[in-house]
Amino acid sequence: MDFDLSDEQRLLQETVAQFIDNECPPARLRELFDDEVGYDPVLWKGLAELGLAGIHLPGEYGGSELEILDLAVVAETLGSLAAPVPYLSHSLASLAISLAGNADQQGRWLPGLASGDALATVALAEEDAGWLPEAWKMAAGETITGTKEIVEFGEHADLFVVGLAGGRFGVVERNASGVEIQRVEGADRTRRIARVNFENTPIEMLNEGGDEVAARVRDVGLVLISADAFGGATKLVEMSVEYAKNREQFGVTIGHFQALKHQLANMAVEIEPTRALYWYAAHALDHVPEESERVAAIAKSHITERYQQVARDATEAHGGIGFTWEGDTQIWFKRAMFDRVFMGTPRVHQNRAAELADW
Amino acid sequence: MDLSYGQETEDYRKEVKTFLTANWPLAGDEAKMPREDGARLFRERAISEGYLCRNIPKQYGGSEQSADALRGQVIREEFGKARAPMEPRGIGTMMLVPTLLDRGEEWQKEKFVGPTIRGEINWCQGYSEPGSGSDLASLMTKGELDGDDWVINGQKIWTSGAQRADYMFCLVRTEPDEKKHAGISYLLIDMKTKGIDVRPLRQMTGSSEFNEVFLNDVRTPKDWIVGKRGEGWLVSRTTLKHERNSIGNAAQSLGLLSGLVSLAKSRKIDGQPAIEDPGVRRELVRIEGYIRAHQYSGFLQTSKGLKDENAGIIAMMNKLNSTNIGHKVAHLAMEILGDDGLGAPLAAGLGTGTAGSSTANWLSQYMGSLGIAIAGGTANVQRNVIAERGLGLPRDMAANRSK
Known part of the structure; x- marks a missing residue:
């Protein structure tokens, strides 16, 4: 048993984090956030050149033929850095073409999608x-x-x-x-x-691939959002802890106060265990087919709900600054709103999970 | 990522199954033995095959196997399926035996380890006092040397199983001039000694599992001390390298969930089966989300343990996760029970006629889940640990001052 990321998966996460740190540091993220259009083709192309646009695509079209877990660990890192890139939908679109496209369609579209020349x-x-x-x-x-x-x-x-x-x-x-x-x-x-x-x-x-394709695209989407939500919520906990270690009131850093310590501990307890949940849901899509559909639904509903709560708590933990446009927590707060809604709210997937259990 | 136990462990599973098929349940005349005697006989055989008491040396009655978390897990799974007896539960096997093996004198190991793991003697733990709960190191029970004996005076509380225990392991202040933690020693006491008065406390559920223990000029031999004088605090924190049971952490919570689903299927809300109520269905999935996260986090911790790597902050969250899940289960159970949620719990002994019913069991869980939140370090203490050791926030100011 080795329920853990491989060295390659860790390296992949580090590479992505380093690239985003260099090419989209907080000041640039803020610029894009405030920008009218908010899309940076050069940033995305750079990520594609690292191989991120085709992690899951066939090798003959320039992809890396890796697993959903590999796709998901990248989503975690992008989520934690609030990267303003079209990773999620681009991955799902190319997945659909690779599963349901015929040879001609795959040959026509996938190379450009894997290289990042086309979005x-x-x-x-x-x-x-x-x-x-x-x-x-x-x-x-x-x-x-x-x-x-x-x-x-x-x-x-x-x-x-x-x-x-x-x-x-x-x-x-x-x-x-x-x-x-x-x-x-x-x-x-x-x-x-x-x-x-x-x-x-x-x-x-x-027209290829049968009825399973749409379900697969849905489930991969649910897992990638789960990973993004885990990454983002974890980042919010880190930011809140950091703030508590620096902000002073009554002559001490506010991290001394037990009320805040317990709030921060609760935030960590809400989100930290979901790392293993999103891993399992991603792993199941390639290795535990009998469970994968239901676990994806549980992961998406559970982790995006936790992200939403952690984002509210993190805002509160930052005091007034947390409520400003200048403060950074709002960036992740709003990503939590996206993750909650995109591909179906928690209610939708809780109902599905209940149905799938034959309850 | 690999979730399988591997071929070698699966081969081992076959051995364990073969052993169980041949040995449990007991057959022939042995099947007629009283339950406890039968279990003891079976345990002897399981120990001689290396399935139980695996981390205890042979000379003290164990089977002395090298630590192997996956084999340990396979044994728990297969013994569980066969409903075969594992090591006797209790604070003696869980806490005293590892402590003695690590810190005890040779004669102490010889005298106590074997009978404890065979279930021949029972222990209770004398730690908490009326004025020393979360701040355990402030304890006041006094021990003074008088000739060849310690003479102990004071009061312990929340002492589970004291009414049945043969011995107590106990934290006592023997060095009043030393600083708080350095003044404590770890002593063993025979519960039959004169001067011990055990008074059961009645819990809110109606049952009495724990007690107050009054110690009045209780004498215990001078050498019934584990570690040196003043080392009691450190000795009490000794843990051996166990075969960690992280995989099993969520097993109990999974059992609760399936019980809750059965309850929802058997009860009605507004004339319809509770399981069809949208609020109930979504809350069941929400609870399952917490349980699965907890369960897979156990896989992660076991995997880290197998590689001798630190699992990090998640390892500090296990108790709080179980506690939080227990609370959520309790709330949903009450929701499903509706007006029956006003009944008496199973153990109340109030003669309501519901004893043994599923309703009374759930009412017990409704209250019992709070006991779990409190026992062995309250949820708030757990949050302190997570905040301070896990997140690196400053130590509690009051705890710092009282050093």
């Missing part, structure tokens, strides 16, 4: 149907018509992998006719969102 995103949620494949209403065909909500970095993507009725996927290129992209002001300014309208837009269906 892809997923267009899943619909206003009255939500995030789950079985609920998507937009009809498949040679063209599509309808609206997708909360499309991550929709303003910047070259390709949209669109979820369609029956849990199927199709690919729309950005310059296809009838595509209208509306910027949506979301709370999380490190992951910009858009509403995408399609009006008789030509779409290329991905």
Whole structure:
């Protein structure tokens, strides 16, 4: 038994952290956060050159053929640094193409997606149907018509992998006719969102892989968000502890006061055990198929709920500064809001987990 | 990442299973023995095969196996499945035996270790006092040498099992002129000695598991001390390198969850099965999230232990995690019980006629989960440990002043 990360996985995390520290230090993160557009193609291209855009993709298209756990440990690091990059949706879009695309489609799109020359995103949620494949209403065909909500970095993507009725996927290129992209002001300014309208837009269906593809894309998404949430919440605990060790009142650092110490201990107790939960959920997607669907649902609902609570506590622990725009905690606070909603709120996945247990 | 135990350990599992099939339950005439005698006979055989008392040297009655956390886990799993007796539970095997093996005199090990691990003698722990709970080192029970004996005066409290114990291991202030921690010695006392008065305390659940123990001129031989005079605090903190049981940490919580699901299936809320209530369903999943995080954190700690690496702050959270889960389970159980949540717990002995029912069991858990939050270091003390040792925050000001 070795339920732990490998040296390679740790190195991968360190490499990513170092790159973000250099290329997107706090001042640059703040700039992008306050920026109107909020997307830095050079930053993303740099990450792609480290191999991050194709961790899970086949080697013949420039990917690294690693496991979901490898994909997830990177999501943890990006989450902990609040990296404003399109890692999540790009990974899911290329995953869908690699699972459901035919050889021609894979050969056409995956090399550019693995190298970072092209950016892809997923267009899943619909206003009255939500995030789950079985609920998507937009009809498949040679063209599509309808609206997708909360499309991550929709303003910047070259390709949209669109979820369609029956849990199927199709690919729309950005310059296809009838595509209208509306910027949506979301709370999380490190992951910009858009509403995408399609009006008789030509779409290329991905027909391979069977019914399992949409479920796999959903579950990988849930696990990557779980990892991001763990990374972000852990960072908030660190920031709060650091603040408590430096801020002085009544002549001592406030970390001396037991009320605050207990609050910080509770925050750590909420989030630290979830490291192993997201690891297990990621590991299960490659190695424990009989459990993976349900554990992914539990991980996503549990860890994003914990992130939300830790973010509220961290804000409080920082006092007045925590409530300002200048303070940094708000950046993670708003990432917690994104993680909670994206691909379905905790309620949605708690209900699924109960259903899957036959309760 | 590898969650399997490996071929060698799985081969070992087969050996353990073969042994159990042949030896438990007892067969023939042996099956007719009284339960305790049968268990003792089985334990002897399990020890001689190296399955029990693995970290105890052979000369003191153990099986002296090299530490192997996975083998230990396999034994617990297979013995559990076969419902076969493990080592006798209790504070003697858990705390006194490792302490004696590490710090005891040769004669002490010979006299006490074997009978304790065979379940022939029972121990109680004389630590807490009325004025010394979380601040244990402030304890006042006094021990003075008089000829060849220590003479002990004072009062211990929350002493579990004192009414059944043959001996007590006890922290006593023998060096009143030394600083707080350095004034304490670790003494052993025969519970039959004159001057010991054990008075059961009735718990809020109605049962009496712990006691007050009054010590009035109680004499114990001069050499019934473990470690040197004034070393008692350090001796009490001795832990041996155990086969760590981190994997098993969440087992009890998983049992509670499955009980809770059964309860929800058998009860109704507003005329519908409770298990169909959306609030109940979501809270069950929420609790399962905490339990799974706790369970997999056990895998992580075991893996770190196998590599001789430090697991970090997570290792300080096990007790608080179990406690928090117990609270959440208690709340949901009460929600499901509805108006029956006003009944008496199982142990209250109030003749409500619900004894033995599932409802009374859950009412006991509702209260008992608080006992777990308090016993062995309250949740607030756990939070101090996590904040100070785990997060590196400053030591408690009051604790610093009282040194």
